[in-house]
Structure formats: structure tokens, C-alpha cells
Amino acid sequence: xxxxxxxxxxxxxxxxxxxxxxxxxxxxxxxxxxxxxxxxxxxxxxxxxxxxxxxxxxxxxxxxxxxxxxxxxxxxxxxxxxxxxxxxxxxxxxxxxxxxxxxxxxxxxxxxxxxxxxxxxxxxxxxxxxxxxxxxxxxxxxxxxxxxxxxxxxxxxxxxxxxxxxxxxxxxxxxxxxxxxxxxxxxxxxxxxxxxxxxxxxxxxxxxxxxxxxxxxxxxxxxxxxxxxxxxxxxxxxxxxxxxxxxxxxxxxxxxxxxxxxxxxxxxxxxxxxxxxxxxxxxxxxxxxxxxxxxxxxxxxxxxxxxxxxxxxxxxxxxxxxxxxxxxxxxxxxxxxxxxxxxxxxxxxxxxxxxxxxxxxxxxxxxxxxxxxxxxxxxxxxxxxxxxxxxxxxxxxxxxxxxxxxxxxxxxxxxxxxxxxxxxxxxxxxxxx
Amino acid sequence: xxxxxxxxxxxxxxxxxxxxxxxxxxxxxxxxxxxxxxxxxxxxxxxxxxxxxxxxxxxxxxxxxxxxxxxxxxxxxxxxxxxxxxxxxxxxxxxxxxxxxxxxxxxxxxxxxxxxxxxxxxxxxxxxxxxxxxxxxxxxxxxxxxxxxxxxxxxxxxxxxxxxxxxxxxxxxxxxxxxxxxxxxxxxxxxxxxxxxxxxxxxxxxxxxxxxxxxxxxxxxxxxxxxxxxxxxxxxxxxxxxxxxxxxxxxxxxxxxxxxxxxxxxxxxxxxxxxxxxxxxxxxxxxxxxxxxxxxxxxxxxxxxxxxxxxxxxxxxxxxxxxxxxx
Numbered sequence: 001x002x003x004x005x006x007x008x009x010x011x012x013x014x015x016x017x018x019x020x021x022x023x024x025x026x027x028x029x030x031x032x033x034x035x036x037x038x039x040x041x042x043x044x045x046x047x048x049x050x051x052x053x054x055x056x057x058x059x060x061x062x063x064x065x066x067x068x069x070x071x072x073x074x075x076x077x078x079x080x081x082x083x084x085x086x087x088x089x090x091x092x093x094x095x096x097x098x099x100x101x102x103x104x105x106x107x108x109x110x111x112x113x114x115x116x117x118x119x120x121x122x123x124x125x126x127x128x129x130x131x132x133x134x135x136x137x138x139x140x141x142x143x144x145x146x147x148x149x150x151x152x153x154x155x156x157x158x159x160x161x162x163x164x165x166x167x168x169x170x171x172x173x174x175x176x177x178x179x180x181x182x183x184x185x186x187x188x189x190x191x192x193x194x195x196x197x198x199x200x201x202x203x204x205x206x207x208x209x210x211x212x213x214x215x216x217x218x219x220x221x222x223x224x225x226x227x228x229x230x231x232x233x234x235x236x237x238x239x240x241x242x243x244x245x246x247x248x249x250x251x252x253x254x255x256x257x258x259x260x261x262x263x264x265x266x267x268x269x270x271x272x273x274x275x276x277x278x279x280x281x282x283x284x285x286x287x288x289x290x291x292x293x294x295x296x297x298x299x300x301x302x303x304x305x306x307x308x309x310x311x312x313x314x315x316x317x318x319x320x321x322x323x324x325x326x327x328x329x330x331x332x333x334x335x336x337x338x339x340x341x342x343x344x345x346x347x348x349x350x351x352x353x354x355x356x357x358x359x360x361x362x363x364x365x366x367x368x369x370x371x372x373x374x375x376x377x378x379x380x381x382x383x384x385x386x387x388x389x390x391x392x393x394x395x396x397x398x399x400x401x402x403x404x405x406x407x408x409x410x411x412x413x414x415x416x417x418x419x420x421x422x423x424x425x426x427x428x429x430x431x432x433x
Numbered sequence: 434x435x436x437x438x439x440x441x442x443x444x445x446x447x448x449x450x451x452x453x454x455x456x457x458x459x460x461x462x463x464x465x466x467x468x469x470x471x472x473x474x475x476x477x478x479x480x481x482x483x484x485x486x487x488x489x490x491x492x493x494x495x496x497x498x499x500x501x502x503x504x505x506x507x508x509x510x511x512x513x514x515x516x517x518x519x520x521x522x523x524x525x526x527x528x529x530x531x532x533x534x535x536x537x538x539x540x541x542x543x544x545x546x547x548x549x550x551x552x553x554x555x556x557x558x559x560x561x562x563x564x565x566x567x568x569x570x571x572x573x574x575x576x577x578x579x580x581x582x583x584x585x586x587x588x589x590x591x592x593x594x595x596x597x598x599x600x601x602x603x604x605x606x607x608x609x610x611x612x613x614x615x616x617x618x619x620x621x622x623x624x625x626x627x628x629x630x631x632x633x634x635x636x637x638x639x640x641x642x643x644x645x646x647x648x649x650x651x652x653x654x655x656x657x658x659x660x661x662x663x664x665x666x667x668x669x670x671x672x673x674x675x676x677x678x679x680x681x682x683x684x685x686x687x688x689x690x691x692x693x694x695x696x697x698x699x700x701x702x703x704x705x706x707x708x709x710x711x712x713x714x715x716x717x718x719x720x721x722x723x724x725x726x727x728x729x730x731x732x733x734x735x736x737x738x739x740x741x742x743x744x745x746x747x748x749x750x751x752x753x754x755x756x757x758x759x760x
Contacts, residue, residue, distance in 0.1 A: 142717060144687075144718040145714045145715050145716070145717045145718075146687045146715060146716055146718040147718060148715070149715040150717075164757065165719070165757055169720050171719065171757055172687060172718045173757065175679055362535060
């Protein structure tokens with residue numbers, strides 16, 4: 001069986017050796033103890049002897065190449081014998097570029113004119129001090145202490161950020177251009193921990209709820225003040241950093257684009273399952289609760305507006321919703337929607353965020369009880385509740401127009417509160433619950 | 434306020450303290466008849482007589498020991514060493530006796546002596562006469578080290594040093610003796626361990642003392658043309674050291690350059706950088722850089738001497754680096 005000739009350890013300090021010369025070539029007879037090669041170490045060129053006799057079958061580390069101590073440099077055996085793992089061993093034993101020989105240990109501060117290396121004047125010494133940034137921080141973002149502290153204080157996530165300092169060090173100046181924290185700040189997490197639990201999900205049924213005398217009076221009086229469907233308007237703003245991050249993560253899955261609006265649709269559907277009273281319509285002499293959540297989505301088309309419907313949005317995954325809305329919007333613009341694709345919504349979402357609109361109040365799509373209007377996502381200065389400091393937070397303003405005949409202001413407000421909580425903790429939208 | 438030279442300011446301090454306290458006396462080479470090798474003791478022999486202004490032989494170990502003994506015995510000697518290069522001969526008296534008496538006697542003895550004289554490079558005085566020894570004395574517990582840059586600090590710190598109950602190493606500068614500045618007439622006491630902000634700014638902190646204060650101020654002027662406002666802090670005494678003043682500035686600027694005339698290895702700036710990173714780590718946005726004299730015995734040749742000593746340009750370059758404006 002072929003036996004390896006390994007790179008010998010020829011001195012205590014030796015960790016690798018460079019083959020200076022092969023004295024035998026493949027096919028040559030080798031006697032035990034015969035010198036087959038010469039190896040250069042840091043200090044000297046030394047002989048490598050074969051322990052066993054035989055024929056030199058293969059040389060795996062060529063002259064001029066370097067191998068670590070203990071690695072095979074050649075194989076020896078009977079003529080014609082196969083060298084084990086030849087193909088596998090070869091690349092390992094043949095570094096494409098020999099590693100640089102380690103320099104002798106540097107002694108600093110030994111005084112006199114010989115200690116030039118010890119000179120710590122900035123031009124020579126500091127780059128050496130800064131150089132490790134690339135190597136030693138593998139897998140970490142090198143950050144200056146001040147930048148690290150500022151990022152912690154402001155709740156910024158520095159992972160993935162490329163700093164402008166030496167070795168990619170993130171310095172204070174980089175934070176000014178830093179993207180919003182991908183992960184929510186600890187402060188935000190603390191705030192969400194304090195958040196009240198959501199109202200439970202409730203079963204949805206198609207049901208007709210007769211009008212109580214009070215409801216009749218409300219409908220009558222408000223109908224006088226605001227004929228038709230008497231709107232009231234509420235607004236809430238939500239921290240959408242997590243929602244934005246979730247959208248990015250969903251897109252990274254590679255299953256097609258996901259818009260923020262898809263997540264908003266899903267969040268509204270989720271909130272409706274917890275507030276069925278909002279998932280309702282005005283029925284003239286009764287209020288019609290709806291047994292399914294069909295989300296209308298306002299799409300601007302040339303010369304008008306269509307509202308395609310995502311049926312059972314509460315039961316569809318975000319990715320399904322994303323695919324559907326893309327398809328529906330495209331066909332809406334092409335005017336190729338079938339009637340059942342734009343009829344039967346129980347609730348509608350209208351989004352003008354893409355136009356930079358901060359907030360607005362949409363007009364209800366009758367006979368629905370309410371419509372959600374979505375503004376643009378903006379980074380705004382915000383007082384962090386946990387730290388009391390002003391931080392830059394991406395927020396979005398949501399408006400709710402409610403039909404007062406069907407839902408009172410307090411009902412709309414509770415719905416918006418739930419909606420905000422869902423938006424701020426959006427993992428629920430993708431969790432299999 | 435009167436304009437006084439650094440030399441005159443020191444002279445005033447000694448004259449006033451000798452007049453105030455008859456235990457104060459001056460001894461050293463050439464301090465009497467010759468009025469001082471650098472004329473710092475001008476007129477003092479005439480005014481106070483040979484009992485109070487004593488010319489010594491060229492024997493540093495001997496007369497510094499004499500000063501230590503006189504201080505132990507209740508007097509308040511000012512020992513002038515012609516330059517700190519020569520005081521190497523007296524290092525044993527200063528370090529082994531003056532610095533240790535209080536602690537080794539359990540507080541029974543103390544040693545209110547001032548050793549004073551110039552240090553540092555002047556003009557082409559070569560290796561043996563151009564040295565900065567402030568860090569070797571600031572290294573020693575039991576000693577206090579003054580490094581005044583201005584005539585006012587020279588007077589105020591020397592008067593404080595003479596009244597101090599412990600040994601003070603008072604380092605002057607040959608090339609500063611002729612510089613002038615405003616100095617109050619009469620009583621002026623500047624406490625030890627109190628830095629002075631020589632120039633305020635919020636972009637980068639430069640710590641520099643004695644001659645280097647002026648190098649740093651020149652650098653700050655150059656930096657201002659680039660829109661950088663440097664804060665130049667002069668600690669004035671190296672032991673005790675006003676770390677709070679430096680940290681307060683670094684908390685604002687997030688970066689610091691320490692400038693010293695002496696050698697880099699184990700120099701004062703190394704200790705200052707250590708203290709800053711230790712106590713102000715989270716404030717730093719860049720490594721602390723040092724600008725020092727080069728790590729060589731001082732060459733005699735003029736261009737080489739210039740190459741060794743810190744320059745405003747080198748300080749500017751270091752500041753640019755900590756501001757990440759320069760690779």
C-alpha cells in the first residue's frame with residue numbers, strides 16, 4: 001500500500017516548510033533513510049528522508065510550494081501502486097499561493113536607533129493598529145465606540161451597514177445616512193410588551209341586526225346633518241418599521257413582489273375578524289353583519305377608479321394576497337375584471353401613499369360601513385416612550401371613515417387601535433395561527 | 434495687564450516668594466554672580482544676598498541632595514538645574530530621596546523642594562542637550578510635575594510650587610524664556626491639576642503642553658481654514674493631570690490627538706491616551722493618535738532636528754486622520 005511522505009517537523013518552531021528541491025522524481029527507487037527532498041524552513045534548508053523504501057509514486061507538493069507540517073508531500077510504495085485519494089489530496093496539498101512566511105516576533109521599545117518599529121508617530125504606527133479591522137471583525141461590523149453608543153441610544157441596527165472608516169468601520173458620520181433600523185429597537189420591543197392584548201377573534205356570520213330605537217334615531221339625525229351616508233373621520237399613526245422590514249423579508253423569499261399595501265390589507269382583515277361590527281353594511285332597516293372578510297382595494301385607472309376584491313383575505317396568506325392584488329390591479333387597469341372580481345367587498349382600503357400623501361379620508365364605498373385610507377410612510381422625529389429620547393421612526397398615518405349609522409366613533413376607534421397593534425407587531429400576519 | 438517675558442515671570446515668582454517667606458532660598462550653578470545661566474535669577478543675589486542665593490559647584494547630585502536635606506530641615510529650597518539634561522546626575526536624589534521621604538517616614542518628614550530648569554530641544558544642541566524628561570519624572574509617585582507654556586502659567590505655577598509641601602519638578606523651556614505675555618502684578622497662584630483651554634472648538638481635541646501648545650495652536654489655525662474647529666487643551670501640570678477637562682472636550686469632539694515633544698515609547702501621551710480610552714471609551718469615534726518627537730537621539734543637523742520635532746503640519750495630518758478626512 002502506498003505510504004505518504006509527510007512534511008517533517010524539522011525544528012520546534014516549524015509550522016510549515018517550502019520544498020526547495022526534489023532529489024528524486026516519480027518512478028525513482030528510494031532506499032529507507034535516503035534523502036528525497038530538501039525543505040526550506042525559516043532558518044535553514046534541511047533534508048527530508050524517506051522512512052520506507054520503494055518507488056516514489058507521486059510528488060504532491062512541488063518544488064517552490066509550501067505545505068504545513070504533517071501534510072503529505074509525496075507518496076511512496078510499490079511500482080504501479082495507486083496513490084490513495086490522489087484527486088482529493090492534491091488541491092489541499094497544493095496551495096495556489098504559498099502563504100507568506102511568518103515574520104519573526106517583533107520586539108518593541110528596545111530603545112536606540114534599532115527600535116524604529118516602536119515609533120508610534122501616527123503616519124507609521126496607526127495604520128498598523130487600524131488594519132486588523134478587516135480581519136478580526138469577520139462576521140461583525142466594526143463600529144467606533146461612539147457610533148456604537150449612538151446607535152444603541154437611537155435604536156439603530158448596524159448589521160449589514162458598510163462603514164466609511166478604515167476596514168469598513170462604522171463611524172458617527174455614517175449614522176446620519178444609516179438606513180432605518182431593520183430590527184425594531186429594544187425600546188420599541190419594550191413598548192410592545194406593554195401593549196394591551198388584542199380583542200379575540202370572533203366568528204363571522206351573515207346576520208341582519210334589527211335597528212334599535214337608538215340606532216334609528218342616530219341614523220335619522222345624522223342623516224339630516226349629512227345626507228346619504230353620514231361619515232365621521234378618525235386617524236391613527238403607527239410605527240411601521242417592523243412592517244417595512246417584514247415586507248423586505250417576504251420579498252427576499254423570492255416569491256414575487258410584496259407591497260406594503262398587501263400587508264395593510266392583511267392587517268385590516270385581521271383587525272376585522274376581531275371587530276365584526278365593522279365588517280358590516282347599512283341595510284336600510286337593519287345592519288348587515290357580513291360572514292366573510294372581502295377586502296376591496298381601490299385602484300386608480302385611467303379616468304377613474306375600480307375596487308377589485310380580495311375574497312376571504314383573512315384566510316389568505318400574505319403571499320397569496322400579494323399575487324392576487326398584483327393580478328387584479330393589472331387587469332383592473334386593463335379593464336379586464338369580471339364583475340365578481342370587483343363586487344361584494346365588505347371593507348375597502350384606499351392607499352395614496354405612493355403619491356406622497358401624508359393622510360386623507362376616503363369616501364365610503366356603499367353599503368360598506370367603513371373605509372381605511374393609507375398615507376405615505378415617512379421617517380419622523382418621534383419621542384420614544386421607553387427612553388424619552390427623540391428618535392427617527394418610520395411611521396404611517398391611517399384614516400378611517402365610518403358610516404355613523406352603522407358604527408359609532410368609539411367602535412371605529414377600537415377597530416383602529418387593534419389595526420395599529422397588528423401593524424406594529426406584524427409577525428401575526430405571517431404566523432400560522 | 435503688564436506684558437512680561439517668561440524669564441521675568443519666573444524671576445517675579447521667586448522674588449515674591451523669597452520676600453514673602455525667608456525660608457525660601459535659591460541654589461544652583463551660576464545663579465548668583467552670573468545672574469543665572471539663562472538670567473532667570475537676575476538681581477536676586479543683589480537683593481537677597483549670598484545666604485539666600487547660593488552658587489554651587491558643578492555637582493548636581495551634591496547640590497540637589499543639599500536641597501533635599503534643607504527641605505527636610507525646614508527650609509524651602511529652589512534648586513536650579515542648568516538644564517534637565519544635567520539633572521540626570523541628580524536623579525537619585527530626586528527620585529530616591531525627595532519623592533520617597535513622606536511615605537517612607539510615615540509622614541514624619543516631608544520635602545518641600547522645587548527643582549527647576551529648562552528641558553527640551555533648543556536650536557541644534559544635539560542628542561545630549563535636547564531631551565525631554567517630563568515623563569520620567571511624572572512616572573514617579575511622590576513628585577509633581579509642572580510644564581508651563583506661558584509667562585502667566587510660569588509665574589502662577591512656580592509660586593504654587595514653592596508653597597507646595599512636597600517636591601515639585603518644574604520644567605521650563607529654553608526657547609520660551611524670551612516669549613512674552615500678560616502676567617498679573619503680585620499675587621498669582623495657579624493650582625496644580627487644572628488644565629487651560631487654550632483654544633475652544635468642537636471638532637477635535639488636541640492635548641498639548643509647553644512648546645507643543647504653540648505647535649497645536651498653529652495646527653488649529655491651519656485646520657480652521659479647512660472648516661475644522663480644534664479644541665486645544667494645555668494640562669499645564671502632568672502630575673497631577675486634569676483628565677476631566679480632556680474627557681469633557683472629547684465627549685464633545687469624539688476624537689483626540691495628543692502632542693508631545695518627547696519620545697513616543699512610554700511617553701506621557703501614551704498614558705493620556707490610555708486614560709481617555711479607559712474613561713471615555715464610548716465617546717471615541719476614532720483611535721486616539723499621538724504626534725511625538727521621533728524615536729531617535731536628537732541629531733545635530735538642522736534639517737534632521739526639524740524632522741524629529743513635531744510640527745503643526747504633522748498635527749494637522751493626525752487631526753485629519755481622526756476626522757476620517759485623510760486615509
